[in-house]
Amino acid sequence: MSIWAKITTAISMLAKGEPLAKIFSKLRTPPEKSVAFTIAVIALGAKMAKSDGSVKKEEVKVFRRIFHIPESEVAAAGKVFDLARQDVAGYDVYARRIRKMFGERHQTLLDLMESLFHISLADGEYHPKEDEFLQNVNEIFGFSGRDFLKLKARFVEVEMDPHEILGVEPYSKIKEIKRAYKDKVLECHPDKLIARGMPEEAIKLAQTKLSQINNAYEQLVENL
Template sequence: MSIWTRIAEALSALAKGEPLSVVFDRLLRAPAPEQSVGFTIAVLALGAKMAKADGTVTRDEVTAFRRIFTFPEGEEAHAAHVFDLARQDIAGFDAYARKIARLFNPEGQRICADDHHVLVDILEALFQIAIADGSYHAGEDAFLAHVADEFGLDEACFRIVRSRLVEGAPRDPYDVLGLPRDASKEAARKAWKDLVRDTHPDVMQARGVPPEAMKLAERRMQLINEAWREISTKEAA
């Protein structure tokens, strides 16, 4: 059974007029919430809310999901349906962000830049949706900063994710690897290897990232490797 079929089942109550936000409450009350379903609903719901962050709603955001998720034939309609329902739901995006944070971080711990977590994966997915139309607006930046704060991600983590994904954003190789500027080459090598390991599909799936979303790692891996090459080359010069 595909994740999209499970999502469709989880959202069946919507046909009776219940808001999408109710789904998160049910996931939270479940003995063992399905993390892959929660991850996907989180990206779809917050992505839909973010569609209005730049003042213009386009279908580019829906197209962006195709860059993040692999849709089996016939499942595209389920994703588009959830996207449209989230845009119509009266719950604000901060309410969604808090529900998602409780789902994946129930103890409310602060998550640091070097503590890779499913909430960081969700934030990276939202960044990819934000830049789907070829630009990155101030409204989207403010939206994502607020979401990161609701998730419990520190400011350094937000800057690192932004530097990895937004063209033209300040990008320092040490930031990409989550290191201070004075880190040694040995520390940089260790951070690079740790990030490569954390980006492995098996590790990501264990964090709750569904197999359908493994495209999420491609951009991150590219920039992680570029950062290490830049640092190692500079150190060797």
Template sequence: MSIWTRISDALSALANGESLSAVFERLSAPPERSVAFTIAVIGLGAKMAKADGLVTRDEVTAFREVFQIAREDEAQAARVFNLARQDVAGFEEYAHRIKGLFGPSNKGFCDLMEGLFHIAVADGEYHPNEDAYLERVAEILEMPEADFMAMRARYVPNAEPDPYSVLGVDPTMSVAEIRKEWRKLVRETHPDSMIARGVPEEAIKIAEKRMIDINRAWDQINEAA
């Protein structure tokens, strides 16, 4: 059963006129967290896509890059996106409900933010309003500032990312200590680890860029040592 079929089942349980954000209350069990994760990325992403004042084709296309969507599932995916855009609930309410579902300081929040960053820069520009939006979402989710800054260092276009910022390490640390942090990030980015956190198989592509970036950062630091 695809993630989109499971989402359809979750949406069918909503009462008439009930907002999309209400679906999180029904997805507290671990097996259904992948459904909650997908709706969270689409819901927050749809609202963020308007943060710079314009929903571009690139930003809509970015959803297809984050999630593998089969042709037969396109209509259901579009329905979720449109429900999120029309939902009267603000993005802060979404973020608070997601935090309540997963609990504070959950590694799944990094996966969620990864998807949002991907959508934010899909048009080749990182707008100040998008930055403020993402920073506020990260604040609500209680995402460590160092993790947020490391992620932003990887995604902000037109800037060569600092390898130490990408790995979230201090330049004064020894190479052995940095290697330990790099290996930890590699383990956390492994598809099996992400699926265990609630990321659906259809969204594992969000790990590809992260793995490339952290490996490149480690190579740069290791070669300069």
């Protein structure tokens, strides 16, 4: 059974009118961790898209692309998305649920923060309500204010610096750049993530970051 079929089954367990947040009490066993994570991520993305007062089609498109939702499963994901928008529970419920799954300051939480920034900028604007939303989620995930400002600068205030993405200095030699690139790629490798117990959808999140790493490496090598 696919992850999306499991999600549809999980949603069907909710009583009529029961909020989406109640679903986590029904997904307590380890095999269902991936289902719970995916639902929590979709819900958090829905709350993010709604934080400025409306959900724009550009945000939904970016959401689908980032979270790798296949055409055949759009209906299942859309149902979770809509239930989350209607849920009276605050976004902090979903953020805390995700934090509990991985622990504070986990790499997966950072990947998710990056994805939420992409969604917030899908319509070409960065709304103050979205900024407030992201700051609060950042805090719930255990990251510092400085961590948030550094991440925000990559998306909102300045163009992403390829040196910062790879964690190298502007004067770094090709050998250092290649080593840093290799280390970053290994961090995103599916086998390593699986070994750390990451669910399938969390592994997919890392692929967005891998694309940024590859682009940064290409830019630096071309300019040497």
